[in-house]
Amino acid sequence: MESRQQRLIITPLVLLLLASLFFAAAGAHDDATPGLHPVILLPGYSCSQLDARLTDDYEPPTPACGVRKQGRGWFRLWENYTALQVDPALLPCFHDQLRLGYDRAAGDYRNAPGVETHVVSFGTTRSFRFDDPALKNGCMQRLAEALEGVGYKEGSNLFGAPYDFRYAPAAPGVAARSFAGFRASLKRLVERASETNGDKPVILVSHSFGAFYATQFIDRSPLPWRTRYLKHFVMLCAGGSGSPGIMQVLASTMGSSTPTRLAMFGDRSFESTLSTFPSPEVYGDTHLVVTRAKNYTAENIPEFLAAVGFSDEEVERYRRRAMPLTLSFKAPIVPMTSINGVGVPTVDKIVYWDGNFTEKPQVVNGDGDGAINLKTVQALEKLVGDDPDQRYFKSVLVPNTTHSGMISDDSALRIVVGEILEANLATSG
Template sequence: AFQRLLPLVVLLLLVARPSSAVPSLHPVVLVPGNTCSQLEARLTDEYEPPPASGCGVPRQGRGWFRLWDNFTALQEDPSLFRCYADQLRLVYDPRAGDYRNVPGVKTRVVAFGTTRSFGSDDPSRKNVCMEGLVEALERVGYREGENLFGAPYDFRYAPAAPGLASRAFSGFSSSLRLLVERASQRNGNKPVVLVTHSLGGLFAAVFLDRTPLRWRRRYVKHLVMLCLGVGGSPLNMWPLASKALAANPTSLQAGVLTYGNRSFASMFSLLPSPRVYGRTPLVITRDRNYSADDMAEYLAAAGFSEDEVARYRTRALPVTLNLRAPLVPMTAMNGVGVPTVDKLVFWDANFSGKPKLVNGDGDGQINLETVLALQRGGSRTK
C-alpha cells in the first residue's frame, strides 16, 4: 500500500510549484516508519550476554557495529539471532522512570539529518521503507542535504505522557526541531513539509503537539502522514502475546524483532486505542473477549507483569488518548481494499500459539477503522 501512495505524495508536493525552477520547492523532511531506521551498537565490559550464547565476546571493545537492520550478517551466521535480539532489548529503570538499553549496550541512530539510513540490506524489505519515495523526489528536483532531509529515530522507544521521562523521544524532538529550522533557513526561509510513514507519524504528531503554535505556523507548511490512523491496530496485539512468531519467523529480521519487541516502549504505543475501538471485541477466547477498553487485562493475560501493565496505563495510553490535530495543514494517505487483521481468535486462550486471524478492510497493516477515526476526530466506535 505504501508504494502505491508514492505518486500521490509527489503530486501533493508539486501542486503549489510553479513550472519554472527547482528553487520553488519547499524543503522536505522525511520521518520513516517503524523499524526503518538503522541502529548501531557498541558493547562495553558491562554487557552480560545470554548464557552459552557466545554473544558479545567478539564485539566488546571493538567499536560500533550494525545492530539493525542486519540481514547480511544474519544470513552469514544465523546464530547471531539471539545476540542481536538480546542487544536490541530495552529495560525499564525505575529510578530514572524511563527505558534504557541493556547494561553494557550503547546505541545510536545512523545518519540523522539524511535519508541514508532508510535503506535495508534485505531484498525483501526494499519497498517497505522510504527508499522509493526518496528516488521519486530526486527525480523531480529534490537533492539530499539541500532540500531533502531525513529524521530517523530509535523505533524501540516512544513518547511518554507529559511529565514523565522519555529521554530518547526528547532527544529526537530537539534534533528534529533544529533540523526543520536549518532546512528552512537553507531554502530561503520557506516552511518545511514533513512527510511521515507509520510510527513516524505518531512521533511527528506528538512532536508538533508539544511545540509552540507560533513555531509550527512559522516552520511547517504541511504534514503528510502515510499509513497511519489515530487508533493503533489489532495486528499489533499478536506479537506481544504470541511466542510462535519468534519460534517460526517469516525472516531472520522478523524473528529478531519479535523476540525482543515485548520490551520495546513503542509496542504499547501501537496498540488499539479505546477512543477508536471502545468495547469492540479484538481478541476472542472461549471464556471471554478483550476489547481496547480491556487492554490492561489482555496484557496481564498475555504474561506481562503488573509493573509493565502499569507502564502501559501511565506512559503509553495517555499519549494515545490525547492525540490531537496538529493545527497545521495536514494530509493523510492510506490504502484500502487489502485484507487486514481485524480480530485475533485464541480460542483456548493459549496466547503462546498462533491465533486464527479474522480480516477486515485496510492496507494490510493499518485497519480501516483507525483511518476513518481521523475524519471523526478520533471518536470512539459505537
C-alpha cells in the same frame, strides 16, 4: 477558525493524470529545484538503522556474543542482514543487544547494561536506503528516489529524521530521554532545512509508526514555531488509533524463549511495543480478541496484557506511559494530508476460542491496508471534522494498496509525490 476538510478517493482517471505528471517530471532535475519547500521524511517502524558498541560492563548470554566486539568500536546492530545471513548463530546476540531495560530510579527505558547505541545518519535519508534490492521496497528509499525525480536533492531540500524505534513518545511529564533527544534534533533539523532554503517552511512526511513521532513532535511544539517552520504534514498509512494486529503479535510471542528474526521487530522489552494498541476512543467496547471464557476490548487492554504474560509492573507502565497518549490523540494543528490504502484484508478481530494464546488464531478481517484499519482512518477524519482549529485537512484513500505498497508501488508513489507537490503550492500553511 473554520475547518476545511476534503476526502479524495483516487479513481483510475485521476491516477492516469497523476502518472503523466509524475513521469513528465521524473529525471528532469539533476539539481534541487529552488522553488520547492524542503521535505523531511520520518520512516516507519524498524526502518531506522542503529549502530552499537559494547563496553566492559556488557555481560553476553554466550561468550561469542561479546568477545569479538567488546572494546572494538561501533558496529551495525540493526539491521545487520549480512552478519545474520553469514552466521545465523549470531541471532541471539543481536536480540540480546537490542533489548531494553527499565530503570526504576529514572522512571525510563534504557539500553541493556554495557550497550551504547546511536541512530545512523540523522538528518539524511541514508539511514533508510539499502544496497540490497530485496530491501529497497520496505522503507522509504523508493519515495526518496521518486522525490529526487521531481526536483528534490538529498542534503539540499530533502532530509531524513530516523529514530530509535525501540523507544516511543510517552505521556507529558513522564521521563522519555530518547524521545526528548529526538525532538530536539528534529527541531534543529527543521530550522536548518528552512533557513537553508530561503526560509521556506518545511513539509514533514511520515510513514506508519513515524506518524506517532511526528504528531507528538508537532503537538509539543509552540504554535508560533509551527506557523513559522511547518508548511504541511503528509501522513502515510496511519489513522486516529492503533491496530488490533499488535494484539496478535504479542500473543504469538507468549512463552517463547527462542529469539527469532521476526521477534526482533517487536520485542516485548521495547517501549514502542506498548504504544500501538487500539484506542478505546475509537474501538470502544468492540471485541478485538475473543475466547470462550473472556472477550478483550480496547477498554480492557491491561487485562489482555496480563493474560499474555506481562507482569503487573509492565502493565502499569502501559497505563502510565502509553495509554494517556492513546486516549488523548488528536490530529496536529497544522495543514495536513492523510493518505491511506484501502481494499486490503486487515485484522479486525482475533479468535483464540480455547484461550490458548500460543496457538494460531482464527482471524476476522475488515477493510484497510493490511495493517491499518479503515475504521481508524475514519476516526481521524471525524477528529479533524470536530476540531474548529484545524485549518486544512485532506484524506486520500488509495484502493488496493498495502501498507508497504504505499511507499514502494509506482502507482501509489505517483499519488504520494503528487500530494507533496500540491502541498508545496497550497496557501493554507
